[in-house]
Amino acid sequence: MKMKKAFFLDRDGVINADHGYVSQPEDFEFLPGVFEACCAIKAAGYLLVIVTNQAGIARGYYTEDDFHALTSWMRDQFRREGIDIDAIHYCPHHPTEGLAHYKQQCDCRKPAPGMLLEAAQRLNIDLAASVMVGDKPSDMEAGRRAGVPQLYAIEGGYALNKDDGVARFPSLLAITQHLFGAGPRQD
Numbered sequence: 001m002k003m004k005k006a007f008f009l010d011r012d013g014v015i016n017a018d019h020g021y022v023s024q025p026e027d028f029e030f031l032p033g034v035f036e037a038c039c040a041i042k043a044a045g046y047l048l049v050i051v052t053n054q055a056g057i058a059r060g061y062y063t064e065d066d067f068h069a070l071t072s073w074m075r076d077q078f079r080r081e082g083i084d085i086d087a088i089h090y091c092p093h094h095p096t097e098g099l100a101h102y103k104q105q106c107d108c109r110k111p112a113p114g115m116l117l118e119a120a121q122r123l124n125i126d127l128a129a130s131v132m133v134g135d136k137p138s139d140m141e142a143g144r145r146a147g148v149p150q151l152y153a154i155e156g157g158y159a160l161n162k163d164d165g166v167a168r169f170p171s172l173l174a175i176t177q178h179l180f181g182a183g184p185r186q187d
């Protein structure tokens with residue numbers, strides 16, 4: 001069976017503004033151009049896979065159920081724009097600040113590559129043909145460790161200057177316009 005290629009997207013800082021541990025729809029602010037960019041990604045034949053660290057769960061700021069409720073609301077917003085998100089992987093852990101069983105040195109919290117590797121296995125993704133977009137060095141490292149060669153960083157509040165070889169753009173839309181031109185493309 002032919003392998004698929006994927007766009008791995010970090011959530012906070014790529015899809016929505018990272019206001020810090022966002023857990024409610026009213027705090028979820030889609031960044032400009034995200035829907036247009038995601039349409040272009042799907043039209044170019046990529047799966048859309050979100051990989052998000054959600055240590056707010058480990059820290060006790062919100063529950064896993066809160067996360068699922070927000071995720072289902074977010075999926076609906078994409079669906080209303082005609083976009084089907086293929087998978088959403090999240091890490092609820094934290095190695096030192098986590099409460100109870102959430103305190104663990106897991107292999108899913110970025111910069112570990114676990115979420116990307118699991119999605120690749122489940123969805124038959126060719127990592128070498130895939131793209132990772134994030135806003136922190138840990139996103140870039142997760143992509144690198146998973147074997148994703150195309151790494152793109154969105155310039156936001158985080159220092160990314162140690163990420164040599166990472167292309168920097170102001171938004172997801174700027175990345176898709178760079179890769180696919182102004183409109184969506186089928187290949």
Ligand SMILES: O=P(O)(O)OC[C@@H](O)[C@H]1O[C@@H](OP(=O)(O)O)[C@@H](O)[C@@H](O)[C@@H]1O
Nearest residue numbers: 010011012018020021022052053054055
């Ligand atoms: O950008 P993604 O991976 O989608 O999600 C990041 C969030 O879970 C939060 O991650 C936190 O870091 P800690 O994970 O607590 O160190 C902080 O950076 C928060 O501002 C941020 O909202």
Ligand SMILES: [Mg+2]
Nearest residue numbers: 010012013135
């Ligand atoms: Mg982020």
Ligand SMILES: [Zn+2]
Nearest residue numbers: 091106108109
């Ligand atoms: Zn984890």
